[in-house]
Amino acid sequence: MAVRICRLLLLFWLFSGQVLQILCLTIGINYGQIANNLPPPTRVAGLLQSLNISRVKLYDADQNVLSAFLNTNIEFIIGIGNENVSTMTDSTKAQVWLQQHVQPYIPHTRITCITIGNEVFTSNDTVLKSNLLPAMQSVYQALVALGLDKQVNVTTAHSLDILGNSYPPSSGSFRQDLAEYIHPLLNFHSMTKSPFLVNAYPYFAYKANPNTVSLEYVLFQPNSGITDPNTNLNYDNMLYAQIDSVYTAIQGMGHTDIDVRISETGWPSKGDPDEVGATPDNAAMYNGNLLRRIAMNQGTPLKPSVPIDIYVFALFNEDLKPGSTSERNYGLFYPDGTPVYNIGLHGYLRPMSSSCKLMANPLEILNSEVR
Ligand SMILES: *[C@@H]1O[C@H](CO)[C@@H](O)[C@H](O)[C@H]1NC(C)=O
Ligand SMILES: *[C@@H]1O[C@H](CO)[C@@H](O)[C@H](O)[C@H]1NC(C)=O
Numbered sequence: 001m002a003v004r005i006c007r008l009l010l011l012f013w014l015f016s017g018q019v020l021q022i023l024c025l026t027i028g029i030n031y032g033q034i035a036n037n038l039p040p041p042t043r044v045a046g047l048l049q050s051l052n053i054s055r056v057k058l059y060d061a062d063q064n065v066l067s068a069f070l071n072t073n074i075e076f077i078i079g080i081g082n083e084n085v086s087t088m089t090d091s092t093k094a095q096v097w098l099q100q101h102v103q104p105y106i107p108h109t110r111i112t113c114i115t116i117g118n119e120v121f122t123s124n125d126t127v128l129k130s131n132l133l134p135a136m137q138s139v140y141q142a143l144v145a146l147g148l149d150k151q152v153n154v155t156t157a158h159s160l161d162i163l164g165n166s167y168p169p170s171s172g173s174f175r176q177d178l179a180e181y182i183h184p185l186l187n188f189h190s191m192t193k194s195p196f197l198v199n200a201y202p203y204f205a206y207k208a209n210p211n212t213v214s215l216e217y218v219l220f221q222p223n224s225g226i227t228d229p230n231t232n233l234n235y236d237n238m239l240y241a242q243i244d245s246v247y248t249a250i251q252g253m254g255h256t257d258i259d260v261r262i263s264e265t266g267w268p269s270k271g272d273p274d275e276v277g278a279t280p281d282n283a284a285m286y287n288g289n290l291l292r293r294i295a296m297n298q299g300t301p302l303k304p305s306v307p308i309d310i311y312v313f314a315l316f317n318e319d320l321k322p323g324s325t326s327e328r329n330y331g332l333f334y335p336d337g338t339p340v341y342n343i344g345l346h347g348y349l350r351p352m353s354s355s356c357k358l359m360a361n362p363l364e365i366l367n368s369e370v371r
């Protein structure tokens with residue numbers, strides 16, 4: 001029902017030639033803060049509201065951010081960092097943490113999900129890997145004790161490298177050595193009805209093999225796509241193929257009842273000389289085309305009726321991130337609020353006191369040709 005109303009609105013929006021409310025643009029964004037030059041959270045709240053971005057993912061439970069977003073109606077995924085996963089295996093500590101960091105904000109800040117750890121299974125820390133599920137269970141039990149389990153999901157975000165096989169999508173499977181962890185984790189998701197989150201970057205595949213991976217295919221540009229020989233489903237972009245290989249891997253472990261969501265995806269606008277493809281044009285195409293698909297409520301070939309659910313990485317360029325140049329250049333915005341490239345997202349970083357005028361132009365997101 002909701003989907004149908006959205007489609008109708010979208011059609012009206014496409015053909016009316018007017019700026020209509022973006023009721024359906026449920027894009028999420030990762031609000032990373034590994035930087036020393038970001039605007040204060042109160043101004044970021046204004047920026048996101050002017051962009052009509054209604055879902056934000058944090059890597060921690062930053063009290064300054066959660067306080068600044070009180071009563072904004074923006075929905076939050078908050079996180080427990082890998083360094084705190086082992087603490088959370090203690091259910092008393094988990095409950096204390098929830099009482100301090102989650103409960104006080106509900107319902108004025110909509111915290112709907114907690115990620116325990118990030119890309120834990122591709123770390124080399126076996127203690128961390130073993131602690132992940134117990135920590136998730138303990139946080140879940142603490143939510144139950146506080147009566148919050150129906151409004152807050154407990155999950156974790158994976159690297160796509162947990163797949164042993166991802167091509168074709170119908171052959172997707174998890175790495176053999178991770179099966180002992182993933183099997184009980186899937187039972188947890190199934191039991192608690194929480195989503196399976198994956199950080200997926202077609203950019204990495206392109207960077208590794210620019211001569212064999214088609215740029216059109218990774219950037220959602222028109223191309224003939226790839227047909228899965230087992231299902232005959234045609235994939236016109238790599239991200240959808242990646243999502244469907246995760247669904248297949250989960251099915252291979254006996255579950256058909258778990259939602260797959262993309263907790264991170266993005267494209268860097270700048271990189272080192274060996275980081276092929278990291279340009280503003282490519283980043284604009286990837287993110288611009290992705291936003292258009294999200295606005296269309298598109299599903300993947302395997303799950304056409306389940307709209308893709310995606311958090312773009314990231315809101316800002318983060319100047320203190322270690323590693324290669326691309327790591328510091330995934331942002332849609334510079335810290336001063338100006339867009340790094342034009343995909344029609346014109347937000348407005350207002351001065352702290354003055355009132356806010358809406359600057360987002362939803363039509364541009366759909367109609368602008370991203371060259
Ligand atoms: C932003 O989205 C909300 C609901 O998601 C809607 O009520 C509001 O009118 C939208 N505003 C614009 C300008 O699109
Ligand atoms: C998480 O770990 C950091 C660093 O060890 C520590 O300062 C912080 O208090 C921990 N937070 C929780 C909730 O345990």
Ligand SMILES: *[C@@H]1O[C@H](CO)[C@@H](O)[C@H](O)[C@H]1NC(C)=O
Binds near residue numbers: 122123124
């Ligand atoms: C884990 O160890 C392997 C082999 O020693 C190494 O190639 C890989 O980069 C390491 N991964 C991480 C996340 O440290």
Ligand SMILES: *[C@@H]1O[C@H](CO)[C@@H](O)[C@H](O)[C@H]1NC(C)=O
Binds near residue numbers: 151193195
């Ligand atoms: C929790 O996750 C499930 C499965 O993806 C979803 O249907 C539900 O809406 C989520 N709950 C909240 C509060 O977001």
